[in-house]
Amino acid sequence: AQSVTQLDSQVPVFEEAPVELRCNYSSSVSVYLFWYVQYPNQGLQLLLKYLSGSTLVKGINGFEAEFNKSQTSFHLRKPSVHISDTAEYFCAVRGGFTGGGNKLTFGTGTQLKVEL
Amino acid sequence: DTGVSQDPRHKITKRGQNVTFRCDPISEHNRLYWYRQTLGQGPEFLTYFQNEAQLEKSRLLSDRFSAERPKGSFSTLEIQRTEQGDSAMYLCASSYTSETQYFGPGTRLLVL
Numbered sequence: 379a380q381s382v383t384q385l386d387s388q389v390p391v392f393e394e395a396p397v398e399l400r401c402n403y404s405s406s407v408s409v410y411l412f413w414y415v416q417y418p419n420q421g422l423q424l425l426l427k428y429l430s431g432s433t434l435v436k437g438i439n440g441f442e443a444e445f446n447k448s449q450t451s452f453h454l455r456k457p458s459v460h461i462s463d464t465a466e467y468f469c470a471v472r473g474g475f476t477g478g479g480n481k482l483t484f485g486t487g488t489q490l491k492v493e494l
Numbered sequence: 495d496t497g498v499s500q501d502p503r504h505k506i507t508k509r510g511q512n513v514t515f516r517c518d519p520i521s522e523h524n525r526l527y528w529y530r531q532t533l534g535q536g537p538e539f540l541t542y543f544q545n546e547a548q549l550e551k552s553r554l555l556s557d558r559f560s561a562e563r564p565k566g567s568f569s570t571l572e573i574q575r576t577e578q579g580d581s582a583m584y585l586c587a588s589s590y591t592s593e594t595q596y597f598g599p600g601t602r603l604l605v606l
Contacts, residue, residue: 382536410593421498421585422537422597429593468536480525480550482587482595484536 380405380471384485392493393461399454399488401469411452412470412482413443422468428452439463464492496520498598500586506604507576514572515601519588526569527595528561530554531583543569576605 381404391397403409410429414422426437433445443454452469466489470482499518507513519526524545529537540559542550545566555561558576563569573580583602587595 412594414597419602421500421599422587424594424596427594470536480542481527481539481552482529482537483539486534486536 380407380409380473380483382469382471382483382485384469384488386488387486388489388491390491390493391459394458396457397455397459397463397490399467399469399490401452401454401485403450403452403469403471405450405471405473407473409471409473411443411445412472413437413441413452413454414468414470414484416466416468416487418465425454425467459490459492461492461494463490465490498586498588498596500584500598500601502601503599504602504604506606508606509576509578511576512572512574513576513603514570515584515586515603517569517571517586517588517598519567519569519586520590520596523588523590523596524566525589525591525595526563527587527589528569528571529585529587531585531600532581537585540571573603576603578605581605 383402412427413425428435428445436442441456466487468487469485472482501516526543528540531537541561543563558574561571583600585600587597589595
């Protein structure tokens with residue numbers, strides 16, 4: 379079974395400042411990792427994913443994340459945020475090629491609030 | 495390429511009534527998933543179909559819940575005898591391979 383911890387429930391940041399949203403996971407098998415964004419009253423939009431290969435993955439809207447196997451982390455970063463980045467961000471994990479099922483296991487989310 | 499669609503987007507019902515939600519996946523996707531999201535929480539897995547076969551069900555899916563995907567295309571999720579605790583956002587996702595799931599806009603259910 380997998381689990382995801384997003385320690386920060388809310389992250390306030392000023393526009394044009396850098397931001398990091400933290401995600402740690404637990405799994406007994408190899409994993410695929412995802413970050414999704416959810417705007418109010420909408421579904422989830424995929425930001426980026428790590429399946430294999432390079433540990434630094436780039437996504438949409440200038441976001442990137444780094445997979446760190448030794449620290450079981452997959453933190454999301456953006457060097458300069460915009461007011462339109464205000465949303466809820468979810469980290470998710472599922473078992474990789476070697477097993478673990480098909481379902482995604484999500485963290486509880488981090489609310490990013492960008493202020494002027 | 496249209497995305498995942500869900501209908502209705504909002505549903506208000508009285509306790510004890512039955513409700514049914516529909517999900518239309520991305521056209522070439524053979525895998526379909528249902529999740530439930532309550533306020534302040536991340537989505538929780540309910541069930542998964544590959545083509546028309548329901549291959550996995552969560553313990554969250556009580557006997558009052560049933561999901562179908564009769565022709566391997568659209569899916570329905572029915573909740574019988576709704577309870578106030580069923581109030582949530584119900585999300586559908588689809589995928590072509592097992593790797594990346596694409597989500598619909600969700601159906602928000604309020605049980606009075």
